[in-house]
Amino acid sequence: MNWILVGIVLTTFVVLGSSRITTRIKAVAIQGGLLSVLQFVARGSLFDIHGALLFGITFFIKTIIIPLLIFRSIRGISMRVDKEPKVSSHSLLLTLGLITTISFLNINTFPLAVGATISSLLIPSALTTVLTGLLILVTKTKATNQIIGFLILENGVFTFGMTIVSEFPTIVEVGVLLDILVGVFIMGIMIYQINRTFDDIDTKSLSLLGDA
Amino acid sequence: MEYNFLCNIFILIVMPPFFVGVINRVKSIIAGRTGPPILQLYHDIFKLIKKNAVYSRSTSCIFRIVPLTSLLIVLCAGMLLPIASPSPISFQGDVILFVYLFALARFLTITAALDTASSFEGMGASREATYGALSEITIFIVLMTLVIIVKSLSLNKMLTHGQNVFVADPSVILLFLAFFFIMLTENSRMPIDDPHTHLELTMIHEVMILDYSGPDLGIILYGASIKLFVFMAFTAMIIFPCSEGPVWAGTGILFLKVLAVSIMTGLVESFTARIKLIRIPQMLIASFVLTLFALLITLFDQRML
Numbered sequence: 001m002n003w004i005l006v007g008i009v010l011t012t013f014v015v016l017g018s019s020r021i022t023t024r025i026k027a028v029a030i031q032g033g034l035l036s037v038l039q040f041v042a043r044g045s046l047f048d049i050h051g052a053l054l055f056g057i058t059f060f061i062k063t064i065i066i067p068l069l070i071f072r073s074i075r076g077i078s079m080r081v082d083k084e085p086k087v088s089s090h091s092l093l094l095t096l097g098l099i100t101t102i103s104f105l106n107i108n109t110f111p112l113a114v115g116a117t118i119s120s121l122l123i124p125s126a127l128t129t130v131l132t133g134l135l136i137l138v139t140k141t142k143a144t145n146q147i148i149g150f151l152i153l154e155n156g157v158f159t160f161g162m163t164i165v166s167e168f169p170t171i172v173e174v175g176v177l178l179d180i181l182v183g184v185f186i187m188g189i190m191i192y193q194i195n196r197t198f199d200d201i202d203t204k205s206l207s208l209l210g211d212a
Numbered sequence: 213m214e215y216n217f218l219c220n221i222f223i224l225i226v227m228p229p230f231f232v233g234v235i236n237r238v239k240s241i242i243a244g245r246t247g248p249p250i251l252q253l254y255h256d257i258f259k260l261i262k263k264n265a266v267y268s269r270s271t272s273c274i275f276r277i278v279p280l281t282s283l284l285i286v287l288c289a290g291m292l293l294p295i296a297s298p299s300p301i302s303f304q305g306d307v308i309l310f311v312y313l314f315a316l317a318r319f320l321t322i323t324a325a326l327d328t329a330s331s332f333e334g335m336g337a338s339r340e341a342t343y344g345a346l347s348e349i350t351i352f353i354v355l356m357t358l359v360i361i362v363k364s365l366s367l368n369k370m371l372t373h374g375q376n377v378f379v380a381d382p383s384v385i386l387l388f389l390a391f392f393f394i395m396l397t398e399n400s401r402m403p404i405d406d407p408h409t410h411l412e413l414t415m416i417h418e419v420m421i422l423d424y425s426g427p428d429l430g431i432i433l434y435g436a437s438i439k440l441f442v443f444m445a446f447t448a449m450i451i452f453p454c455s456e457g458p459v460w461a462g463t464g465i466l467f468l469k470v471l472a473v474s475i476m477t478g479l480v481e482s483f484t485a486r487i488k489l490i491r492i493p494q495m496l497i498a499s500f501v502l503t504l505f506a507l508l509i510t511l512f513d514q515r516m517l
Contacts, residue, residue: 002509006382009505017498089494097501104508121512 001118004038005125007031008159009100012132012152016096017089021074024148025067031155032062039173042118042162050170061177066151066184073188074144074201087139095135103127122162129156143191143201147184154180216297216459223463224290228441229253229434231474238478253437260430268423270329278324279428282317283435289313290442294368294454296462302368307355310367311348314398314439318344325420336419339489343404343416346496347397353503354391357383357510358450371449383513386506388451390499392476395443397496399436402481404492444473 011031015024036058043051104124133153137146161173191201198205233250240247249255267276291300292310322340325333361384362370397404400417409415421432448469454462487495 002382006386006505006509013498013501013505017494090497093494093497093501097504100501100505100508104512107512121509124508124512 001038001041002121004034004041005119005121005159007034008038008155009125009128012129013096015148015152016092016132016136019089021142021144022071024145025070028070028148028151028155029063029067031152032066033059035062035155035158038159039162042122054170054173057174057177061181062155065181069184069188070144070147073191086141092135092139096132099131099135100128103131118163122159126156126159126162129153129159132156141202141204143187143194143203146203147187147191150183150187151180217300219459219463220295220297220300221291223295223466224287224438224441227467227470228437229257231441231444231470232437234471234474235478235481238475239482242479242482253433257430257434260433261427263426265424265426265428268328271327271423275324275327275423276428278320279424279431279435282320283431283438285313285317285320286435286439286442289317290438292367293442293445294371294449295445296454296466297459298372299368302366305365306367307359307365307370311351311355315344315348317435317439321420328423330423333420333422336416339416340420343397343492343496346493346500347394350390350394350496350500350503353500353507354387354394354450357387357503357507360507360510360514360516371446372454383506383509384451386502386509388447390503390506391447391450392473393495393499395440395447396477396480397492398443399440401440401477403484403487403495406486441470444470444477448473 008031011027011034014027015031018024018027036055039058040051040055106127107120107124130153133149133151133156136149136152140146140149158176194203194206195201230250230253232253233248236252237247237250288301289310292302292306292313293299294302318340322337325337325340358370359365364370393403396402400407405416405418407418410418417436421429424432445466448466452469454466
């Protein structure tokens with residue numbers, strides 16, 4: 001379990017540290033795969049129909065469908081490398097270190113009961129993932145990167161959800177996954193529209209809009 | 213007991229150039245060349261030592277004493293490490309001495325480079341200082357994490373902590389990866405600095421030793437190979453600590469471990485391109501964050517947070 005959690009945090013680091021969009025999408029796909037395995041492990045029992053179902057659906061949506069959708073939406077958009085990041089990657093990485101430290105230090109202030117089958121590393125890694133997702137969302141201006149930030153944020157929330165995985169009905173989890181899928185769909189359409197209007201997917205250009 | 217210590221020192225003095233040969237051989241096999249013989253560096257060093265040195269008129273005595281001094285410093289640092297058997301010199305806190313001996317050697321090399329009064333070497337010195345400062349913090353966090361795991365400030369105890377097994381723990385693997393990268397940085401290996409290029413815009417280590425010739429150059433090459441050997445041994449020992457046992461077994465295991473790390477280094481050097489100079493600090497900060505993460509996991513495991 002610790003291995004999976006470390007893997008989830010590391011994929012988050014890769015997303016923040018890399019400069020290529022395709023690497024980021026692949027890292028998010030791997031993270032989705034790790035998450036689907038994580039919830040399987042967190043349940044404790046191996047052959048549980050709900051667990052297997054949820055594993056299948058999570059893996060399918062997070063590792064296959066969503067990355068494919070993002071790849072599809074950036075097809076034809078030449079900005080595969082972000083040329084001028086708004087915040088330098090040095091300060092981003094240092095902020096990442098700060099975020100990780102804060103998430104690990106404040107563990108005792110979270111009154112979450114961690115079950116017997118669940119590693120105590122879960123909450124700090126979930127917090128790191130959520131905060132890093134937030135960091136990506138606020139520092140990157142390209143629409144694709146914002147989708148990825150949103151997905152990482154959501155993956156962190158999903159990891160938090162592992163603490164109550166055994167008491168949670170499967171249908172709710174599946175519903176949440178469906179919401180995210182629809183969200184990515186809509187964002188893909190938005191990317192297309194932004195790109196068509198501005199020849200670029202930088203969301204900064206949206207602030208230039210006004211009533212004519 | 214003394215015999216063991218002698219064995220350590222003997223390995224430290226004799227073996228290092230061999231592993232440089234191994235790295236070069238791996239690289240040449242992958243590139244489809246025959247490449248130089250594995251023992252090439254020994255020949256180079258002997259050839260250079262037989263020659264005469266030429267000194268520029270603009271240099272002072274600093275330039276002349278640095279090669280031998282830094283070689284001795286690196287040898288001292290190597291003696292702190294339990295290479296094949298417990299190390300010859302060991303005391304509480306030798307971890308810090310270990311790091312600072314290398315820092316001292318780097319300081320001397322930088323000083324000698326500045327002493328040549330060549331702006332070109334000054335540029336290399338400036339780069340070396342920048343990357344050294346950034347990698348030092350990562351080395352310290354790696355050592356801090358190991359200190360927390362083993363609860364001892366002595367390298368000897370740190371790298372021989374009982375278990376003769378592959379330490380399969382996420383934080384140890386992270387430390388290994390980060391330290392492997394630091395090893396490449398510290399020794400100016402491929403993704404950071406190409407040891408074979410003499411293109412002025414990209415060199416770091418090579419540019420600082422451009423003015424050396426003859427025996428001085430030989431000593432510098434030898435010292436660099438010892439530094440590489442010590443770092444590779446340390447990297448291997450993070451993941452695979454030294455065993456308690458007869459000295460010949462220790463030597464054999466050490467040989468295999470360092471061989472594995474040199475093959476890994478050769479593979480990394482063959483399959484990666486040199487990173488752009490402006491990206492190097494970023495990579496170093498990334499490895500710092502990685503080790504910070506490992507430190508936090510370890511603290512968490514030990515219930516210190």
